[in-house]
Amino acid sequence: MTGGPRRTGRRPGLADTRGRILDAARHAFGERGFDGTSIRQVAADANVDPALIHHYFRSKQQLFVAAMAFPVDPSAVVPAVIADGPPEHVGERFAAFVIGLWDRPEVRPLVTGVVRSASTDPVAADMARRLLTEGPLLALASAIDRPDAPLRATLAGAQLMGVAIARYVVRMEPLASMPPDEVADLIGPSIQGYLAGDLGASSGRSQR
Amino acid sequence: MTGGPRRTGRRPGLADTRGRILDAARHAFGERGFDGTSIRQVAADANVDPALIHHYFRSKQQLFVAAMAFPVDPSAVVPAVIADGPPEHVGERFAAFVIGLWDRPEVRPLVTGVVRSASTDPVAADMARRLLTEGPLLALASAIDRPDAPLRATLAGAQLMGVAIARYVVRMEPLASMPPDEVADLIGPSIQGYLAGDLGASSGRSQR
DNA sequence: GTCTATACAGCGATAGAC
DNA sequence: GTCTATCGCTGTATAGAC
Structure with a gap:
């Protein structure tokens, strides 16, 4: 003492x-x-x-x-996202969680920083990959009992990354200025389709 | 002479x-x-x-x-995309056209160059915006007789940009090495949903 | 039309005084 | 713990000789 x-x-x-x-x-x-x-x-x-x-x-x-260290661990939320509602809307819930997280003023610079740098810097590219397809999304996709979990995680991750760039970086309207829950509503079905739907264009696409 | x-x-x-x-x-x-x-x-x-x-x-x-000047004018193809098949699969056809175009070896550097630079350079950001939501996608969304054409074009553009980054820039597997028509098959329904579906999570394409 | 030479500014990183 | 000074390098852009 x-x-x-x-x-x-x-x-x-x-x-x-x-x-x-x-x-x-x-x-x-x-x-x-x-x-x-x-x-x-x-x-x-x-x-x-x-x-x-x-x-x-x-x-x-x-x-x-x-x-750029994330203040929260997104992987920890996966069980809650799964258990929090009906499985046929798990994609919507995940989209709402991610968009809600990214929109927080202290988190947004991290998202834009990683995305902006991923083009040039290999370390940032790794962080972006981990942030999405190799992180919580893969866990979520694996938890859902459907085949092709890595493919599903990648597709959903691509969708989310596209929204991040359009909304936060390139600032495309009306997506850029729109309440986060509305954004989640709009892209939720797409995420849901990638995570749990039948992959591929289903029915009558004979050509190509 | x-x-x-x-x-x-x-x-x-x-x-x-x-x-x-x-x-x-x-x-x-x-x-x-x-x-x-x-x-x-x-x-x-x-x-x-x-x-x-x-x-x-x-x-x-x-x-x-x-x-980075595009060798082809994507706007010119919109009428053909619309007329080439049933309206309920116009999104799939557009996805196939865009992915097929971006995958051409002489076009791919243009896509990656614009996308990579859009993060930092304002001119490139403008090019990216024009390339997608203010270009052929808006024309296509307007041609389809549904409300909220700008919003639909932006959502579809975000989806396409995310695929471009995941496939060409960050190279997420298995999306990166996959035949282009397969990619188009996978993301087609999402594009279709944004262009012509019922926006929002409630109806339509939750289960496909 | 092509090249040498260089102006001018900015960068990351380090050594060492205080 | 903080700052001054600077090394070594690279960048865009330009002037002007051939």
Whole structure:
């Protein structure tokens, strides 16, 4: 008992420098992607010296993964999504969950940042893949008792990624400014079809 | 008729320098996006001097739009797509046309280039928007006699863009290596639902 | 039409003073 | 813990010789 309550327990910097850097990085990466963001720029936004960023995080890459770390684990929600209603609407529920999550103001920069950077940076591309088809979607697709789970997860993931880009990045109207539950309603049936429907165009497509 | 067949009709450079630059630029932009591509690199690939690129095209931006110009006008195909079969499968036909077009080896770099760059570059974002929702898709959605044509076009465009990213950019399996007509079969019903179905989760295509 | 040379700016990263 | 200074490199773009 050598001291008071602030003994050795990681006294943060004067005004939480590390946190300010992370906030600024999240915003910058979300707005301009990995390549479009410079460390000097992040430092200016956070009112710190550029060298400090290299001090806290070793490289720009590590700053990126630290700033883009998801605050919640989407995999944990899969059982709840499954159990929360009738199986013939599990796709709708999942779409509502994902869109609702992505729309939260503290999550949106993470989505746009990862998506914006996935085009160029291999690390970000991996994060995008994990975020969707190799993550909760695959678990969900596997839980539903239908064949071709990986294919179903990929198709549903492609659908969700397309909505993310159209809504958050390219800002296509009227999709961009629309309440999230409405978006979930619109794309829910498509997700449901991919997850649990009969794959392929069903009936009379003889040609092609 | 004053001369032979090659009168004044634009004698190309020694080995079609301009064309080689465009080819190299198409490849580079398609592979690494706008930001990830440097003029020096394109010049090296085309075996020309970097200054020549600035000579033919004024800036990197203009090189981009020149290299990414679509060789075909997708709008011209809309009437054929509509007339070519029953209206209840127009979405499937459109999906097949688009995927078939994007899969052509000379078109694929254009798709990946525009999509990869749309994240960062505003000009590319505009091109992506025009390519989809403001282009043939809107015409198609308007031609179908259902309300909310812009919304339908946007939703279908988001679906197609997601497939493009998953298949060509992030390369999610098994979607990435799969014959194009199979892809069209898989996503056709979703496009059809967005274009002509009852929007919203309640009715119609929950179970197919 | 083609190339050399270079201006000018920005980048990530590091060393070391305080 | 914070900042100054700078290295080494790459980018776009331009001026001007051949």
